[in-house]
């Protein structure tokens with residue numbers, strides 16, 4: 001391997017949400033709230049960013065931009081960025097994107113917050129599939145629109161869409177938008193073309209616009225394939241696609257993402273209301289990611305594959321009644337520990353107080369996730385092993 005994913009990198013004093021923001025985000029506690037373990041004694045498996053250095057090609061591109069020494073107002077003017085991103089979509093997803101549909105946003109979450117308000121009138125509703133990344137709900141709440149949830153069907157830890165339920169809810173004339181996660185966080189599903197086709201047809205037939213959040217699409221297990229939803233409906237202007245280098249290359253702090261808006265009226269509102277200046281270092285980083293990041297990503301995927309295999313084997317040996325499937329996508333493990341805990345247990349607090357592990361779980365994913373914990377496996381294997389050891393020790397002790 002050319003890259004060292006076993007390297008432990010010190011993130012303290014870097015204003016990192018991962019190391020410094022967990023009290024507020026997970027527990028809604030003040031920054032000085034006391035917990036049983038010293039901060040640096042926690043195994044951090046919660047927020048979705050990685051413990052791996054961003055690829056050298058990206059850091060070099062940022063250094064090259066720094067050497068220009070002026071950082072005035074900046075937008076994506078150079079066509080080289082579109083060429084890099086469109087080549088990425090063509091080569092990896094056999095998907096031709098259109099330059100006139102591409103805009104950028106300082107994150108997919110801000111785009112979801114904006115687009116929800118642009119697309120839905122105050123009395124209209126937004127459909128999401130649950131369990132869900134909580135910010136889908138936050139985007140709806142922020143816009144004071146009504147949230148409608150369709151629970152995914154969980155068959156022994158394998159999640160599928162409940163098309164009958166989606167159809168019923170999409171038929172409500174007030175449901176105007178679905179924020180869709182493709183691939184799915186937290187279950188790790190990569191939706192098949194057949195599932196995407198069925199889902200898309202239900203929404204389009206019922207005049208429900210879709211925002212397909214595909215931020216995790218590059219982070220799939222080796223050998224599996226992602227299908228952009230919009231690729232299956234080339235004649236529709238009702239599917240907005242969000243992609244980003246942020247998850248793929250561990251650069252979420254650079255606040256740069258791609259939004260593809262085929263719907264003319266929505267694009268018109270976006271251009272009228274969105275603040276479209278960008279950070280020059282972020283543009284340089286994103287372009288380098290798409291132009292040169294492929295080799296690093298291939299090695300990252302192999303390392304993550306091994307972390308998932310390690311987790312599967314470790315839980316099979318040390319937590320016999322846990323249910324865990326290797327996620328098809330994301331670097332997030334999704335584990336049912338219902339055999340060890342009561343429904344309604346505050347799982348993040350339990351593991352923070354009694355295991356020294358920071359994780360997300362339970363009701364942090366809107367609904368339909370009660371006895372699940374989500375583990376960030378994008379870390380050096382030694383840290384992963386210690387986190388799993390602590391989790392299994394606590395749960396086996398509680399079981400006795």
Ligand SMILES: Cc1ncc(COP(=O)(O)O)c(C/N=C2\CONC2=O)c1O
Nearest residue numbers: 047048107108109133185213215252257
């Ligand atoms: C489905 C999905 N969309 C959007 C985002 C964030 O996009 P951004 O605004 O950074 O461009 C995340 C990050 N997911 C996270 C971040 O921490 N925990 C998670 O599950 C995500 O999982």
